[in-house]
Amino acid sequence: VALKRMLNFNVPPVKNSTGEPVWKVLIYDRFGQDIISPLLSVKELRDMGITLHLLLHSDRDAIPDVPAVYFVMPTEENIDRICQDLRNQLYESYYLNFISAISRSKLEDIANAAIGANAVAQVAKVFDQYLNFITLEDDMFVLCNQNKELVSYRAINRPDITDTEMETIMDTIVDSLFCFFVTLGAIPIIRCSRGTAAEMVAVKLDKKLRENLRDARNSLFTGDTLGAGQFSFQRPLLVLVDRNIDLATPLHHTWTYQALVHDVLVRINLILLPKIFFHSVCARPKKKNKKSYDLTASDKFWQKHKGSPFPEVAESVQQELESYRAQEDEVKRLKSIMGIEGEDEGAISMLSDNTAKLTSAVSSLPELLEKKRLIDLHTNVATAVLEHIKTRKLDVYFEYEEKIMSKSTLDKSLLDMISDPDAGTPEDKMRLFLIYYISSAQAPSEVDLEQYKKALMDAGCNLAPLSYVKQWKAFTKMASAPTSYGNTTPKPLGLFSRVMNTGSQFVMEGVKNLVLKQQNLPVTRILDNLMEMKSNPETDDYRYFDPKMLRGSDSSVPRNKNPFQE
Numbered sequence: 025v026a027l028k029r030m031l032n033f034n035v036p037p038v039k040n041s042t043g044e045p046v047w048k049v050l051i052y053d054r055f056g057q058d059i060i061s062p063l064l065s066v067k068e069l070r071d072m073g074i075t076l077h078l079l080l081h082s083d084r085d086a087i088p089d090v091p092a093v094y095f096v097m098p099t100e101e102n103i104d105r106i107c108q109d110l111r112n113q114l115y116e117s118y119y120l121n122f123i124s125a126i127s128r129s130k131l132e133d134i135a136n137a138a139i140g141a142n143a144v145a146q147v148a149k150v151f152d153q154y155l156n157f158i159t160l161e162d163d164m165f166v167l168c169n170q171n172k173e174l175v176s177y178r179a180i181n182r183p184d185i186t187d188t189e190m191e192t193i194m195d196t197i198v199d200s201l202f203c204f205f206v207t208l209g210a211i212p213i214i215r216c217s218r219g220t221a222a223e224m225v226a227v228k229l230d231k232k233l234r235e236n237l238r239d240a241r242n243s244l245f246t247g248d249t250l251g252a253g254q255f256s257f258q259r260p261l262l263v264l265v266d267r268n269i270d271l272a273t274p275l276h277h278t279w280t281y282q283a284l285v286h287d288v289l290v291r292i293n294l295i296l297l298p299k300i301f302f303h304s305v306c307a308r309p310k311k312k313n314k315k316s317y318d319l320t321a322s323d324k325f326w327q328k329h330k331g332s333p334f335p336e337v338a339e340s341v342q343q344e345l346e347s348y349r350a351q352e353d354e355v356k357r358l359k360s361i362m363g364i365e366g367e368d369e370g371a372i373s374m375l376s377d378n379t380a381k382l383t384s385a386v387s388s389l390p391e392l393l394e395k396k397r398l399i400d401l402h403t404n405v406a407t408a409v410l411e412h413i414k415t416r417k418l419d420v421y422f423e424y425e426e427k428i429m430s431k432s433t434l435d436k437s438l439l440d441m442i443s444d445p446d447a448g449t450p451e452d453k454m455r456l457f458l459i460y461y462i463s464s465a466q467a468p469s470e471v472d473l474e475q476y477k478k479a480l481m482d483a484g485c486n487l488a489p490l491s492y493v494k495q496w497k498a499f500t501k502m503a504s505a506p507t508s509y510g511n512t513t514p515k516p517l518g519l520f521s522r523v524m525n526t527g528s529q530f531v532m533e534g535v536k537n538l539v540l541k542q543q544n545l546p547v548t549r550i551l552d553n554l555m556e557m558k559s560n561p562e563t564d565d566y567r568y569f570d571p572k573m574l575r576g577s578d579s580s581v582p583r584n585k586n587p588f589q590e
Contacts (some may be wrong), residue, residue: 045073
């Protein structure tokens with residue numbers, strides 16, 4: 025909603041206006057591109073009057089009679105480039121939107137350039153959009169994609185990090201979270217674990233929200249900017265936890281569709297596949313051409329199956345394909361009924377009784393073609409995933425790791441898994457061993473560890489992660505008990521090949537058909553305790569912040585005893 029409003033020159037788009045939209049150019053930087061691309065397709069941009077969308081730092085020609093909407097971060101080089109555009113008189117008018125708040129001094133730089141270029145009248149609006157976060161799904165956001173290594177786990181946990189670097193990282197994270205709540209139009213109640221980076225973020229965010237609320241003239245949480253927040257009487261709960269609470273889960277091999285796609289194929293909702301997996305393109309595939317796909321909210325199959333175990337997904341793709349084939353014959357039949365092949369008298373005489381059939385054919389064709397596109401997409405994606413599962417034995421890894429994490433008995437020794445040349449890449453083996461190391465209550469003895477290390481080296485692993493985790497574990501052991509993952513092991517349902525019929529696209533032989541059981545990950549448990557206000561040693565000492573309270577009291581005693589809804 026916020027983006028559409030911005031593209032409409034910062035006025036809410038009128039629902040039922042039949043008129044043409046105002047044609048305009050959109051200029052963004054890489055940050056802006058990352059924010060817009062998961063949400064608006066090129067077609068939707070065109071419907072909103074965007075004829076061209078260009079990167080700020082590309083060579084752009086002057087288009088003197090068109091308004092330009094800019095959507096960029098307020099960085100030095102972006103500001104310089106905008107000033108240059110003003111001097112070169114590239115566009116008719118300029119609507120400058122900054123992803124994050126622009127500083128007074130940079131605003132003055134733009135003003136000076138505008139005066140110098142005699143273009144003050146052309147700068148129509150300058151807005152801080154507070155949109156510095158990326159929405160991947162209705163309920164999932166990431167903070168950034170460009171320079172993401174700057175706010176990564178590694179960046180925060182480097183031993184040689186300086187205080188100023190840490191401040192910068194925290195400020196970056198706080199800025200994005202602040203933008204998120206401005207866009208949401210709600211002030212959260214913040215809970216965080218003590219003595220961690222999460223606490224630093226919480227303190228800074230609380231301060232920033234508090235200062236903004238006190239600033240009566242410029243508060244972002246009053247008046248018409250609020251949007252949706254006015255209608256929700258319940259305030260959301262924001263829980264900040266340190267990644268170290270649970271290091272095993274991100275290393276874990278997974279078994280659901282979305283997680284597998286993310287693990288083996290993808291970056292940010294866009295999948296890259298080598299061309300070999302294409303059965304609808306060409307007979308002799310050229311090796312290593314990559315094809316990209318968007319997985320979007322409008323893709324019903326994706327929405328329905330992204331959380332399903334992979335075997336179910338393969339089966340569903342197959343069913344969709346068969347139901348489509350049945351309809352494909354219908355399309356051909358309708359064409360022949362219409363006598364589109366030959367213009368003989370018979371066809372004309374038949375037309376009268378087939379007009380009704382014809383009308384329905386015309387309305388259902390586009391729908392069928394879209395269905396076909398999605399089926400092809402998921403067939404290709406699932407085939408690519410399956411290829412990885414088979415070559416790397418990911419099903420075996422998944423099942424084995426689940427057993428380790430739930431402390432069940434292991435059916436084969438870890439050493440065998442590591443030294444099996446056919447099972448997985450060196451990275452897979454390292455992930456497996458790290459999970460074992462993190463999850464075990466008792467660290468393996470030095471003798472055993474040497475043995476494991478040798479096997480890992482022979483498998484071609486880089487041992488650097490192990491030495492980090494070893495230090496980390498020694499350090500946290502003093503601090504806390506090992507994480508528990510509940511006792512959940514996946515149940516094998518026998519092999520795939522029985523489930524799939526013989527005509528299937530997916531050759532599933534030898535892949536285990538595992539079904540997921542309900543997982544209780546540490547984060548889930550923490551969230552549950554805090555939402556329900558349950559007392560639990562794990563979360564009892566979490567700090568409590570309420571930016572709306574006049575005095576910032578550092579109490580971990582919640583004022584609000586009701587459970588949270590959001």
